[in-house]
Amino acid sequence: MAKKKRANPSKAVSESVAQLPHSSIDNKGQFDNAPAKPKPLLAIPAEIGRGDWTAIILALMLFFTPALGVPNEFMLQDTLKSMIVAFMSLGAALILFWRQRNRRDAMRWHFVMWLPMMLCVYALGSMVWAHTYLAGVEAIRWFLFAVIVWLVLNCMTRERFPMMAWAVHLGAFAVALLGASQFWLDVKFIPQGPNPAATFVNRNFAAEFMVTTLVFSVWLILREKRTTVLSFLSATTAFHLIFLMMCGTRSALVAAYVCIPFMGLMAWKFRSQLAFVKWNSQQRITVPAVMLLIILSLGFIKSGSSSNELAGQSPFDRLLTRTAAIQTGASTFSVRLVMWKATATMIQKRPFSGVGAGTWEADIPLYQAEGSQLETDYYVHNEFLQIIAEFGIVGWLFLVGMISYFFASAWRAWRAKTEQEMADGLIRATALISLLSLMIVCNIGFPWRLASTGAIFAICLGLLAAVDARNNKRGWFATQRLPWSPGASQTAAVATVGCLALAGYISYKAAECEQKIVQSVKMALSISASGDPNNPRFDRTKREMLKIAKEGIEINPHYRKITPMLGDELAKWGDWKNAVWVWESVLSSRPYVAAISSNVARGHLALGQLDKSLEFLQKAKRVQPKAVSVRSLEVILLSRTGKEAQALEIARQAYAEKAMDLDMMNSAYILGVRASDFKFAIDALTLRNQAVPSQAVDGWMKIAGLYDRYLTDEANAVAAYRKAYEAGGKNANLLAQIPSAYHGRMALP
DSSP states (O other): OOOOOOOOHHHHHHHHHHHSOGGGBOTTSOBTTSOOOOOOOOOOOOOOOTTOOHHHHHHHHHHHHHHOOOSSSSSOHHHHHHHHHHHHHHHHHHHHHHHTTTOOSOEEEEHHHHHHHHHHHHHHHHTTTSOHHHHHHHHHHHHHHHHHHHHHHHHOOTTTHHHHHHHHHHHHHHHHHHHHHHHHHOOOSSOOSSSSOTTSSSHHHHHHHHHHHHHHHHHHHHHOOOHHHHHHHHHHHHHHHHHHHHHOOHHHHHHHHHHHHHHHHHHHHTGGGOGGGGOOHHHHHHHHHHHHHHHHHHTTOOOOOSOTTTTTOOHHHHHHHHHHTOSTTSHHHHHHHHHHHHHHHHHHHSTTTOSOTTTHHHHGGGGSOTTOOOOSOSSOSOHHHHHHHHHTHHHHHHHHHHHHHHHHHHHHHHTOOSHHHHHHHHHHHHHHHHHHHHHHHTTTSOGGGSHHHHHHHHHHHHHHHHHHHHTTOBSTTSEEEEOOOHHHHHHHHHHHHHHHHHHHHHHHHHHHHHHHHHHHHHHHHHHHHTSOTTOGGGHHHHHHHHHHHHHHHHHOTTOTTTHHHHHHHHHHTTOHHHHHHHHHHHHTTOTTOHHHHHHHHHHHHHTTOHHHHHHHHHHHHHHOTTOHHHHHHHHHHHHHTTOHHHHHHHHHHHHHTTOOOHHHHHHHHHHHHHTTOHHHHHHHHHHHHHHOGGGHHHHHHHHHHHHHHTSOOHHHHHHHHHHHHHHTTSOHHHHHHSOGGGGGGGTOO
């Protein structure tokens, strides 16, 4: 039998290959476009497990930052809070790096990490061409923000989240307790501005913090199964609402009105993950009953505060009146509108580069509308506008990236279906509602820049990123693996030690600087309060005051908030020499503040240094030629240099615009009399009587004298004398100064 011919496999393959297009085979006979076997993606590393203290330290940070305050005026409240955030976040990072010193597995990285890092890098770069000090502060702030986000990303588990929520809730409760004691009992344990502000410098900051914490309190209530704990949580959360009413901060109230329905939606969507659906009848009654009892029993108690604004008002009164005041015509809104318009001009003129991180405060006078002069604010009171104005295109990228990520996270939470997705979706929803409240108050405040609310911002952003990592969400817009090694841990630990040392040095110097500057201002105010500031008995105190002021200014010449107050008090005493150097120290850091340039010019004028006075007048005019203080100074200098006609014309224009300060009114009166324009002199004094009632007696006496001696208008002279007599409390000594011929015509009692 003939053998069956077997096919040659090699030959068959060769023949098949020969039939393929030539371009599909390389010169070695291999298929150059054959699909390569995909390499399996390595999983996103899990959260750092047992034995890690990071989450505990961050939870303590969330409690102590709002709960602690400075019981004196020698340090600003937010300086202490910033120290707490800096040391606790860096300390948590150092412990993590130490405990992971032998780690070889990757760490986590996320898209959101690029957002603060991008701002930090820009701020470091803008130190070269913008305001070096302010840009450096911003770089540090965003670096610490990024550290907190990264720590939460790598360490936050579902099991650790309740601890974080409890820390936020208890920190808020500490704030509410102290704030309520200020509202009802007028407790003055912590000095500050408008009360009730608890451990914050004013009540707006406290309310903005409180509203961002509400959703964490609601989350704790909805998942709690124990009746006693439910009672405590319900009572304390109701107390938080009472404190919000006391503050009456409109932006915080709006945030609460918007976010409370979202909390209800969260409870419905994730009810399978929450204990409230399984509450027994007693628990279902307990929660609303306790909350209503607290709100109704405490909401009608009148304030015992010594503040005129709060006296006699209850929390409900504050809620109703402040809610009714939510309108665009409100005075505070109008003031902020001036800043927003100036910031819009800044953005228009520097759309790409921005003015530099933190530099809004220094440069804003250059962008204000002509004639406007609003130089006492240090922030825009709108975080979105400020970050665009300062960071330019980088600020736009930050906002677009952040808001896009928020919407993506909200969509993932809404689409959650599986048990794990629902559990993580609940955490997502909690963080997003807190961030929503923060974004609302950002439109009329600056909570990103405050330590307590800034820390919550970073924590919530880290929570969202950690949930993405836990669900293995990959890609440019989500989570990546960050290569790691023992060397990386050791390097990071050394760098963190360096950061802690720098934080310690900065904190020490900040405390020393604030203590010295505030102490010098307090000494100056006490001398002014004596009513006899030039008494020789104050000479030693003044020397000590100036000594510590110089030491504080040498440490930090950029303290725009407090330092000018010292110069103002010195000027009141006639100590122009020392007032000038204090003001000039501020101008070295804030060269475009027209009011301070005007003050320096006045100081040099008082010292007989006319050339220097003109030099600073020109600096002020370059910034705001029509500002009230600048035109007032120009009138004084023109009249001193023999150009009275020109000075009188400027004064007339200022009067027509009703843009006159006290000095301008006095100058207008004198110039009017010298030019025999008695009607204008009388108009200037009449305006002064309305603007400065304390000088009404002097004003009406001068007006009466003008009618009597120059205008021979007896009827108006009598009327003016009568007004002077009445304004002076019908004093017999004042009556003696009025010509006796007019007594009978004044209809005296």
